[in-house]
Every structure is written in C-alpha cells, then in structure tokens.
Amino acid sequence: MEVTHLAVDQIIKAFLFILFAFFSVFLTLVLFFYFSRKKIVKIAVEKKNQELHYQKEILQSVIQTQEDERMRIAQDLHDDISSKLNVVSLNTHLLKTPNLSEAEYAEIIDNIVTLTKKALENSRRIAHDLLxxxxxxxxxxxxxxxxxxxxxxxxxxxxxxxxxxxxxxxxxxxxxxxxxxxxxxxxxxxxxxxxxxxxxxxxxxxxxxxxxxxxxxxxxxxxxxxxxxxxxxxxxxxxxxxxxxxxxxxxxxxxxxxxxxxx
Ligand SMILES: Nc1ncnc2c1ncn2[C@@H]1O[C@H](COP(=O)(O)OP(=O)(O)OP(=O)(O)O)[C@@H](O)[C@H]1O
Ligand SMILES: [Mg+2]
Structure with missing residues (x-):
C-alpha cells in the first residue's frame, strides 16, 4: 500500500516537474520571441521597403519607356505619315479644280503618287521599328x-x-x-x-x-x-x-x- 502511495507521489512530482519544465521552456520562448520580435519585424520591414522601392523603380522606368515610346511613335506618325497624307488630300482636292491643263493634272497626279509611296514606306519603317x-x-x-x-x-x-x-x-x-x-x-x-x-x-x-x-x-x-x-x-x-x-x-x-x- 505504502509502495503504491510512493509511486503515485513520485508520478505526481515528475508530472509537476515536467509541467514546470515545459512552462519554463514555453516562458523562455515567449520572452525570446517577444524581445526578438521587434528586431525581426524591423528587418522584415526594411527588406519589404527595399523590395517596394525596387519595384517602384522598375515600374517607373516601364512607364517612362512607354511614354517615350508613345511620344516617338506620335512624332513619327505626325512627321512621316500625317503630314504627307495631308498634302495628298490637298492634291486630291486640287483635282476637282475646273479647267486644269493636262500638265497641271499630270503634276498633281505625280505628287499624289510620290507622296503616297513615301507615306507607305514610312508606315512600313515605323511598323518595322515597333516589331x-x-x-x-x-x-x-x-x-x-x-x-x-x-x-x-x-x-x-x-x-x-x-x-x-x-x-x-x-x-x-x-x-x-x-x-x-x-x-x-x-x-x-x-x-x-x-x-x-x-x-x-x-x-x-x-x-x-x-x-x-x-x-x-x-x-x-x-x-x-x-x-x-x-x-x-x-x-x-x-x-x-x-x-x-x-x-x-x-x-x-x-x-x-x-x-x-x-x-
Ligand atoms: N556598353 C557600354 N559601354 C560603356 N558604357 C555603358 C555601356 N552600357 C551602359 N553604359 C553606361 O551606363 C549608363 C546607363 O545605361 P542605360 O542604358 O541604362 O542608360 P542610357 O543609355 O544612358 O539611357 P537610355 O538607355 O535610357 O536611353 C550609360 O549612360 C553609360 O554611361
Ligand atoms: Mg541605354
């Protein structure tokens, strides 16, 4: 009977000891995490900030390139296509002028042919530059x-x-x-x-x-x-x-x- 009592006593003691040990470890861990958390969070925030900064830089450069590209295409279209088509349009209207001499008529047609050819070449070149x-x-x-x-x-x-x-x-x-x-x-x-x-x-x-x-x-x-x-x-x-x-x-x-x- 006494032996069983002793054993139960020892089991309880061992149990309490293990519980205490667990609790100590748990407490140490909690304290450790609590104190190092700030540092870890700070490092993580810094890293995140760096990443964001890098992403921002990349995004800005992509947007900038897109804008530069758009400006270049707009300029090319304006200078090399629109301006030529404008003159083609003017010349086409001129064809409606009554009593055109044959020479005038031929000159206008010549203009139209030359300018359309140039506009076509330019549009090919612009497309080629793009892809x-x-x-x-x-x-x-x-x-x-x-x-x-x-x-x-x-x-x-x-x-x-x-x-x-x-x-x-x-x-x-x-x-x-x-x-x-x-x-x-x-x-x-x-x-x-x-x-x-x-x-x-x-x-x-x-x-x-x-x-x-x-x-x-x-x-x-x-x-x-x-x-x-x-x-x-x-x-x-x-x-x-x-x-x-x-x-x-x-x-x-x-x-x-x-x-x-x-x-
Ligand atoms: N092959 C190279 N030889 C010598 N210097 C270079 C070379 N490549 C890049 N660089 C240097 O690195 C810089 C940055 O190049 P990057 O291509 O990023 O810009 P950029 O050519 O000046 O302008 P962008 O490409 O935006 O028109 C250049 O200004 C130049 O000083
Ligand atoms: Mg460059």
Whole structure:
C-alpha cells in the first residue's frame, strides 16, 4: 500500500516537474520571441521597403519607356505619315479644280503618287521599328541575325553572333524580351562604349539558357553608387525579372563590358 502511495507521489512530482519544465521552456520562448520580435519585424520591414522601392523603380522606368515610346511613335506618325497624307488630300482636292491643263493634272497626279509611296514606306519603317516582321515570321534567331546585320552594316562595328539554343520552345513574348534586351545592349555598346567588336553567344550552361554578351568599348563603372542607372539598364533588369532569370554586368573603364544573363 505504502509502495503504491510512493509511486503515485513520485508520478505526481515528475508530472509537476515536467509541467514546470515545459512552462519554463514555453516562458523562455515567449520572452525570446517577444524581445526578438521587434528586431525581426524591423528587418522584415526594411527588406519589404527595399523590395517596394525596387519595384517602384522598375515600374517607373516601364512607364517612362512607354511614354517615350508613345511620344516617338506620335512624332513619327505626325512627321512621316500625317503630314504627307495631308498634302495628298490637298492634291486630291486640287483635282476637282475646273479647267486644269493636262500638265497641271499630270503634276498633281505625280505628287499624289510620290507622296503616297513615301507615306507607305514610312508606315512600313515605323511598323518595322515597333516589331521587325522577320521576328513574327521566323522567330528570335532570325530577328537577331537581322539586327546584327543592320547594326554592322550601318555602324563601324564587327558583331559575332553564335547561337546553340533552340528559341522556338520559348513563348513569343519571352523571345521579344530577349530581342529588346539585345537591342538595348547593342545601342549602349555603340552609343556609350564606341565599341568596334561585339560578341553575342547563346549557350546552355548548367542546363540554363544563357547569353554571353561582350564589347570592347570604353567600359563604365558598374558600381553606380548614388548615381542613377539609366532607364535602359533598368528596363533590361525588369525584362530579366519577367524571364525569371538573373543578369550579371561586369565592366571597368577601358575594359569593355561583359554581360551574362539567363532565362
Ligand atoms: N556598353 C557600354 N559601354 C560603356 N558604357 C555603358 C555601356 N552600357 C551602359 N553604359 C553606361 O551606363 C549608363 C546607363 O545605361 P542605360 O542604358 O541604362 O542608360 P542610357 O543609355 O544612358 O539611357 P537610355 O538607355 O535610357 O536611353 C550609360 O549612360 C553609360 O554611361
Ligand atoms: Mg541605354
């Protein structure tokens, strides 16, 4: 009988001890979380703020580019299409003038034909600038080949383009992002870098679609510090974000630019 009493006593004691231990651990944890919560929340808030700031920057650059693009298209339409169609319209009205001589009639018709032809050429060029037809018809690879050809024939630059990838499995809008990235990189290499040699290589690296881009231009300090990156580079970053890839830009003054991005 006494033995059972002792055992019950010990069980109760052990139970109380475990309860106490649990309670202590629980209390310690609560205290720990309570005191470290502020710090964690602060870090999280800072991180969130940084992310928001980054998103805001990207959004602003996207909006800015859209506005610039709209302005450029509006200008092109106004200068190269509307103005010509206006004169065509004027000339067409002139045809209604009574008693036109044959020479006058021929001149007016001539004007109309020339101006319509120019307006047509310009509208083709504007459409081509917006989206090269070769891109829609033959995809990214052909569009890059054409881009490279256009750049190397118009500017004093040698461009080597090597591609080991099959772009056809990529969605069209992803292909377009890659095309726009290369357009911006090429523009930068020529405008800022004054490059004479550029290399573009697409390969599979660790099963990732990767592009290596380099130029032999004047280079620049990649550590911008307080200096703002241009909209061009910000746009490239947001496009890479969209592609779910990453980009690494390496450059030094007089050492050209080496860029690697994947998608
Ligand atoms: N290939 C390059 N060679 C030398 N400098 C470069 C090169 N690419 C970028 N830079 C430098 O980085 C800056 C930022 O480039 P970014 O394309 O973002 O802006 P931008 O070309 O000046 O303007 P935007 O592209 O908006 O018309 C450039 O002004 C230039 O100083
Ligand atoms: Mg640029």
């Amino acid at each position: 090269p037809p070769v891109f829609e018809k033959f995809g990214l690879h052909a569009a890059i080949e054409e881009l490279v050809l256009e750049f190397s024939s118009a500017k004093n630059v040698q461009i080597e383009y090597v591609n080991d990838l099959d772009f056809s499995s990529l969605e069209t809008n992803k292909q377009l992002h890659i095309f726009r990235i290369l357009q911006e990189l090429l523009n930068n290499s020529i405008r800022h870098g004054k490059s004479t040699n550029i290399s573009i290589t697409f390969v599979s690296k660790n099963k990732q679609n990767t592009c290596f881009y380099s130029d032999n231009g004047v280079g620049f300090k990649t550590n911008f510090g307080n200096q703002k990156r241009g909209i061009g580079m910000q746009n490239i970053e947001s496009r890479i974000n969209f592609l779910g890839g990453y980009i690494n830009v390496q450059s030094e003054i007089d050492k050209g630019v080496q860029i690697e991005f994947n998608f």
